[in-house]
Amino acid sequence: MSHVLIVDDERDLAELIDFNLRGAGFSTRLAFTGEAALAAAREQSPDVVLLDLMLPDLSGIEVCRHLRANSQLRDVLIVMLTAKSEEADRIRGFEVGADDYVVKPFSVRELVLRLKAILRRSATPKESVPPLALGPLRLDVTAHRFYVEGQETSLTALEFRLMEHLMARLGRVQSREQLLEEVWGLSSSLETRTIDTHVMRLRDKLGNARALLETVRGVGYRIVDPTAG
Amino acid sequence: MSHVLIVDDERDLAELIDFNLRGAGFSTRLAFTGEAALAAAREQSPDVVLLDLMLPDLSGIEVCRHLRANSQLRDVLIVMLTAKSEEADRIRGFEVGADDYVVKPFSVRELVLRLKAILRRSATPKESVPPLALGPLRLDVTAHRFYVEGQETSLTALEFRLMEHLMARLGRVQSREQLLEEVWGLSSSLETRTIDTHVMRLRDKLGNARALLETVRGVGYRIVDPTAG
DNA sequence: AGCGTCCGTCACCCATTTGTCACCCAAGGG
DNA sequence: CCCTTGGGTGACAAATGGGTGACGGACGCT
Structure with a gap:
């Protein structure tokens, strides 16, 4: 092994x-x-x-x-x-x-x-991790780069992880608790409101595409599929 | 829980x-x-x-x-x-x-x-739960979306939980006390009449399908199976 | 040491959601 | 047909949830 x-x-x-x-x-x-x-x-x-x-x-x-x-x-x-x-x-x-x-x-x-x-x-060779592409957004895990409308946009380490997590779960709502656990790490003792701030910062960087990162009131956040009707 | x-x-x-x-x-x-x-x-x-x-x-x-x-x-x-x-x-x-x-x-x-x-x-890795479909109604727990006759309809968090609960118990009458306990959670000291209001709000959003949410006088509420009978 | 970046926390504000009430009407029993 | 009871409905106030800007601490870089 x-x-x-x-x-x-x-x-x-x-x-x-x-x-x-x-x-x-x-x-x-x-x-x-x-x-x-x-x-x-x-x-x-x-x-x-x-x-x-x-x-x-x-x-x-x-x-x-x-x-x-x-x-x-x-x-x-x-x-x-x-x-x-x-x-x-x-x-x-x-x-x-x-x-x-x-x-x-x-x-x-x-x-x-x-x-x-x-x-x-x-186990899957790292080169072949396909970048997550989604409408105007593209996130290249291997290169650790993120693009909005073809334009490279710098994300902090945490923002990158958050974005990756959300994009990998396209369309699925992620509760704040889930995000804390899975993006921040287990037993994280943060305020869940901290997430709001980071979501806001992410949205700022998304520019025109900010609408893709939706709030589901009382539940959590999700990335919407722009191609879905 | x-x-x-x-x-x-x-x-x-x-x-x-x-x-x-x-x-x-x-x-x-x-x-x-x-x-x-x-x-x-x-x-x-x-x-x-x-x-x-x-x-x-x-x-x-x-x-x-x-x-x-x-x-x-x-x-x-x-x-x-x-x-x-x-x-x-x-x-x-x-x-x-x-x-x-x-x-x-x-x-x-x-x-x-x-x-x-x-x-x-x-828990069983419920990455995604198959949507609950029922006649003109479709409720997607994973994405937290609800559709009536193919049209997405926005529900509040509470309405969503209520709808989910009722749809998951298709045909079975749920008493107000049951709903309070299971949808609102234990320890809720609400008036049972509060439920009536929420049922009304749900019906409004159901539009043509409002008949699917039936009142059983003196007992409670239920969703009926449109294909039955 | 000084500066800039990143991150967590707060406080304020607003829109939405939610619980409650009062006033009805409808259903059902006699 | 009348009365009782349960439920529908609209209005309203209170609670909640989330966006946002600001702040301070920690750290890396120069």
Whole structure:
């Protein structure tokens, strides 16, 4: 199956994860510091790096950045492990390109599911992820670019994720709770009103196409299909 | 909604949780000891067990193990409540298969979010629900759209829920009390006459199809099957 | 250190939604 | 035919939900 590099300085936890991932059929390797993680990754390219945010030497974010900066390792999948209080870091993490987040304390069951899901997603070669095109909107996940009426429009990391999430669920209403959970991350303790603000900012950037991002009062938001009659 | 078994020997806390979960629409049951929890679970399979780690008789971990060992209850979702300091127990908790953790002290809001999240995840992945179609009426739950004779008709969130409820129970009369409980949610202390108003508003929006929403004098309302009879 | 960007939170405002009431009329029983 | 009861309906006030602009904190960059 797939090879996972587990990076966490809490040995008990790392070993617990190790034990369970092996049970689930993954091959694994452990690292307890950021430096060790980078060395291990260089030596034996893993498919996924499971990366604790709090490490004694480098922070998880720095490790992440180093991995992304290495041409050999650029495409490795990175799953961040964050403590609940580190919500703010999560956003940063997405910016440096983590592929998923799991919030501590988490269940092993969930962790394994997430790993499998992310591997499945990346199983299709990345080049072939077709850009999401929709009327005047085009979102290129691979290149991380977004176009409105052919014009490239810069979105922040969070806006991009929100837009991607909504476009991938064309026509389906997404509740604020769903969005918080799936775009912001599990157990996010944000105000749901925060979403409104980001939707507004997105709409601003959509310009003429702003009508495509609809509010469903009392329910949530959705992207409408401009071709639907 | 879902049934939650709350297990905690601190009665004040258990009751606080109880109050809030009921407010959020869950049905609940309390147990103050491990034995009582197991008995309650056997008697009335809950969807989720909210399990304090520190109990006077059995530890939460033992309760967890018993639940997992019982073929009837094996698949119940288990959310552990742990004090921050109980790191070691957390690890052991993973081993016996808790599905999520909430660390005390926690905010009630977060707890509710976590519960909803975990229930949603374990629910059958209802990416999209097939629309309810019925003669000239079509109600698309996923997109949250409603059509009369092919024409989209806007319903408020409440009207939508009411319509969904009635259409899903085609032909069956729903009493006002039933509707209040199931559409408005428990704990609603409304006048039953309020329903009349909403039924009227719905009928207005149904236009030609208004006859499909029948009054059963002295009993309640129902949607009739236009193809029957 | 200074600046700019991004993000979360607030407070204010408005439109819509929702609950309630009062006044009827219709149905059904005698 | 009359009376009772339940439901339809329009009007109204209150509550809610969402848009929006502003603010401050955190962070990266120079």
